[in-house]
Amino acid sequence: MVSLNALKGFVGKENVLSTLEDRICYAYDGTKQKYIPDVVVRPRSTQHVSDVLRFANEHEIPVYPRGAGSGLTGGAVPVQGGIVLDFTHMNKILEIVPEDLTATVEPGVVTQILQNEAAKYKLFYPPDPASAAFSTIGGNVAECSGGITGLKYGVTRDYILSLEVVLADGSVIHTGRKTLKSVTGYDLTRLFVGSEGTLGVFTQITVKLLPLPEKIETLLVFFATPQDAVRTASLIISNNLLPRALEFIDKSSIDCIKGYKQEVQIPDEVNALLLIDVDGKETSVKAEISLIEKIAMENQPLRVVSAKTAQERDTLWEVRRVISPALYNIAPFKINEDICVPRSRILEALNRIAESHKRYPSLKVANFGHIGDGNIHVNIMYDEGDKQRMQAENMIEEILRTTVELGGTISGEHGIGNVKSAFLSLEIPPQELRIMKDIKHLLDPKGILNPGKMFV
Template sequence: MEQKISNSKIRTEVFEELCDTIGRENALDNIEERICYSFDATKEKAVPDLVVRPHTTEHVSTIVSIANKYGIPICPRGAGTGLSGGAVPIKGGIVLDLKNMDKIVEINAKDLTVTVEPGVVTKDLQDEVAKIRLFYPPEPGSAGFSTIGGNVAECTGGMTGIKYGVTRDYVLALEIVLPDGSVINTGRKTLRSVAGYDLTRFFVGSEGTLGVFTKITLKLLPLPEKIGTIISYFKNIDNALNATDSILIKSHFLPRSLEFVDKTGIDAVRGFTKEDIPEEAKALLLIDVDGNEKNVTNDISKIEVICKENSALKTSIAKVSARPCQPGEAVRTGRSDVDDERNALWDIRRSISPSLFKIASMKFNDDFCVPRSRVREVLKKVYELSKTYSIQVAAFGHIGEGHIHLNVIYDNGKKIDLSVHKLVSQILKEVVSIGGTITSEHGVGDAKSEFVGLELSPHEIEIMKELKKMFDPKGIMNPGKIFA
């Protein structure tokens, strides 16, 4: 909770300079307001010295130039929903709140592109382009409140990755304010470009450590006509995993989403949903397919057969829907066209994370990914380690891609904190040893910075640090993230 502009004269000087250039109403220095910017969706906290709320690229450039002149840390922030501590200003300094830059600048239907400011909420963009039957596919669980700027900075994944890829696959061009305040434009507003090194890809997933995105051009697709949803419950994990192999590998179906939940996750959501979940269920698969109505209906019935062939205890199928929806949407909007049946099934998946707090007050939210063929093996190891340390875990995630959200659930205390740390380290070592990655969508932030060395060699880390130094020689841009 320490403030890092230790000299109060300089702090006042910086504040006044910021007020002069971006307006007093856009700069915050009182403690009540600054505390609101001290955390993200992890439980980490660090109060910034100052907060600024720019409205334009010129504002951002001026603010960053001032931070650069004084050598003050600057931490970009979208909605603060990150799960790796990315938006927490752990070295103090200035938090740059980008939520006021929330305009959809241009939708170009013929070019299949959209250009937005970074503070646009993901679902608002999806809804806007859906009005003209276009589709922005990446769908994190936080789509209803996270921002496109945060999504690009974390290379956010989500539910539709198996079929449509992740944020990276849709970013065509970026306007970026670099740490010296200069503005560059990477990429082109074309659906393809290979001129020179791919700076756009380099910045996607950079976790606010290289520059600030002030405009983002994204690729769009035609909106699929319909979505079909099926849920299947299994009496063991093996049956569920066999069913996923049958769907993807033997039968060559490519679902829009292929989600898995284990017994701890299932038990946590009992009572939170209208669904009657079988008592013996130890695993479930939640599957979406999209396309035209006939294909969707056909695919769903074939997937139902596959699940039954793999001893499903029960399957439920939602009425084919015209659009995806978020939890609580029917209540929030009062819309009658929001599909209740689909929502009821998806509520199971979306309620897991909050429901796990019924078990204990803390959880470490892991997001590793292994080659698909190694999922069985890694889950076996995870449950063995959970028994060894007597710490409960819940596994769920985008299983079609070999991705697992492993939630380690515990109550605070020095001894248990140490055991959780050991358990997480051992699991991540195991993940890397079988060819996996320590993070596949939440980013490293500072929550996982100590584990980066498990996956990247010292030489690779050195190259990355040199690249960062080239863009940010004073190290002001979100310091303390990615590299411990």
């Protein structure tokens, strides 16, 4: 039993939530699992976090760090009860230093708020998950989130310079430096990025910023076949062009968005789309976009639509934004996978997914995503009922096995959590898995940090 009095003594009674109504709000994340924690603590400082962890470690109470709870692999779900540490109140941007191109923030800062604040200094925080409007930097660092800008700018990992981390025993460490370069000792910062709340709890994060691009232009290209779209994407990259975004949308996703609230009309003969953003100085954007348009025109497009103003771009991007909600029009349940394969194997991956689908014809499957990174969101839609759920899970396992066979990874950006922990050994060999478990044991010997995640 968790001692509420001890916790209230550490963080103040107003920061401890113990009613069932309050605790239920912290039972979920983006996976729709439900595990109610014993108590929710809302730390306001590193000292609060340190006191709570020292206490939890002493009494072997599970602790589940939580940002916005938007994770798609169950990372923040308290599967063994215990304490949820809600970081949404540690949400200050502590400093933005234009001269150093850095920002230091508390973990509960919402990603888009950091992006907007940086933009006021004409600076750019590039990692851009589709959840940027509500997910937190702490959650992004813990998952090493990606997004639509990954092809040109990389993922969260590439922007984290240093971390303040509270370890399981309550001690506070600092990793990295607020410098663009540092090769002193092992790179502990990289070890913590993507550790999914299992190795330590972040209380301060210093990120790298870039100059804000002057101009962004967008192209939406309609194709009769997915082969034409994939070939065009490959040619863009092999011609040394690096778009800010290069997104693929398949026929099933297109069918879903037709009739959904968005302005772009997509004729029936369109079977694949590419959505392409180019950014940079005005002159270079102009040159790059016309080269990309030329490549697209040489690959049998049915139509090429371009957008130059923010409003026109928004209209084109709406096509991509509405896919996720529109998918629920075809079935009430969805499993959203985020496999990533070498770019040269994307067509093979799509063909193998289609073959697998033939074995489960009652399921609906829609593929879209960051083709420029080789990262495809495979969405399997199913109705309520054990039979369909089981078929969906079997199909997922086939797809994950195929992905590894093709040299890819079972998670490009959503992480492992408890949803994919059974599949970790498909990709990670025993010796590497042993090293990972040894690291976990070294940093959290009693296993209080996010137990039930990553490893089965």
